[in-house]
């Protein structure tokens with residue numbers, strides 16, 4: 216009866232719909248891309264550079280797109296700056312305990328590091344002689360930028376899950392695993408995007424690609440574990456997923472987005488490059504579906520009158 | 526006067542001061558350092574007239590639901606057609622129709638509102654600082670600051686806040702801040718014909734509410750209890766608390782409302798561990814690549 220309704224079911228859905236699904240996907244992917252660029256810059260070698268450049272471009276484009284999507288999603292978009300500056304006092308607006316507040320600053324910092332990485336990449340390729348870009352390509356600056364970019368990228372990929380958890384909505388607030396799940400998914404989608412991007416640009420980088428594929432396996436395996444932990448941690452609330460969104464989570468995210476690409480790696484039936492592209496496409500679609508299923512499954516739960524709608 | 530009949534008289538054990546005395550008390554409160562103010566809603570005397578809903582709409586100039594009332598939707602599931610609190614409905618009289626059989630059952634009526642939580646989840650998360658605590662210990666949203674990020678909607682455990690479709694900002698009950706600042710009582714409690722909604726200093730309301738529960742229990746209503754009146758309870762107590770006679774969930778209220786930040790440390794810790802794993806595995810696998818390639822180059826055969 217009604218008395219068994221979990222406490223989180225009495226809150227209202229905040230209308231985090233397709234734009235936010237898109238932002239969570241793009242933000243996670245951009246964060247993961249800067250993590251990969253930073254890793255390759257810090258621990259890779261010269262032949263990885265074309266992918267470092269590609270990853271920096273993806274990260275910067277993702278940062279810009281994220282900022283646009285988040286602004287458009289506000290019901291009063293022209294007031295976006297109220298998130299960083301208090302409109303009454305002109306002082307900075309920051310609440311360390313509010314993931315949305317921290318996230319906005321995080322996105323700004325991420326944008327700066329993505330810009331530094333991108334400028335460095337431009338100068339690296341000899342596509343600009345601009346002093347600032349040359350400074351960004353300076354090995355010491357690039358290394359510091361890579362360390363900062365790695366931290367900012369890991370933050371951007373994961374904080375969105377913590378943002379959902381720090382609420383009172385069903386599913387989101389009933390687990391603490393969303394942050395780490397989104398983080399792994401962000402990195403795996405970034406790897407997939409880089410693999411597809413490298414193919415599209417015709418980059419011949421066998422050693423770098425082989426590393427990406429190996430790293431992807433580990434990331435996907437971790438993502439599968441985090442997904443299972445997430446669902447298990449929901450406890451009784453998991454019944455809110457006994458519907459189409461739950462099916463999407465199992466079949467679309469776990470099946471198509473994680474297990475299928477992993478299976479393709481371990482039991483190769485389709486040949487080489489095609490297989491990799493197909494696996495990467497599956498990871499990307501799975502990553503998008505993960506955000507859609509997590510956000511929209513909770514969005515549809517609400518109490519109307521004395522009826523719980525789900 | 527359609528609501529003049531005594532559905533329930535004010536309890537003798539919990540006398541309420543007459544209106545002029547209340548106004549005078551409120552005026553002096555507004556002048557001096559105000560003490561925490563709130564609502565005590567005694568659901569047992571609510572008759573579901575919705576006078577509070579109307580008074581709230583009127584005083585706060587709130588628009589009609591949806592498209593302005595041109596196509597008013599009926600709930601189709603209840604005599605209550607408001608169904609929920611929202612950005613343009615800051616008071617909502619819930620009808621809980623408990624009818625196991627057609628001629629046997631009861632209506633529970635409850636005028637729902639923002640609880641003005643002592644530890645307010647909405648205020649905690651708002652990233653623009655639009656949500657503030659007033660000098661009356663109530664919670665208010667500054668409409669000129671809110672940018673409609675909607676974080677507060679998901680944070681409120683009671684489903685109180687919504688976007689007002691005229692202002693485009695998050696809105697909810699202000700406990701008539703403009704009225705109580707000048708010593709008037711809020712429009713809803715002023716309009717309530719049965720004193721189901723009572724406004725006043727929290728300490729006084731708690732005493733009155735405790736006496737009312739004792740009275741009801743003595744009269745045989747053993748299920749009567751207070752929801753949100755305990756300052757040591759969830760959210761540090763609610764400055765708008767209720768007298769209920771059934772489980773909280775029956776009234777659409779969470780049994781134990783919680784702060785959103787309860788998940789902050791755990792969620793951040795797990796994410797941080799995951800972040801270190803990613804950085805560590807990434808760096809290690811790049812190192813391993815070098816070793817493998819060197820081995821492959823120097824070994825008899827490759828993979």
Ligand code: SF4
Pocket residue numbers: 638639640641642645646647648664680681682683684685686697
């Ligand atoms: S009831 Fe909801 S809107 Fe009202 S103060 Fe508490 S959290 Fe905020």
Ligand code: SF4
Pocket residue numbers: 650651652653654655656666670671672673674675676677678694695
């Ligand atoms: S919608 Fe407005 S009041 Fe609510 S959290 Fe965002 S800025 Fe604050």
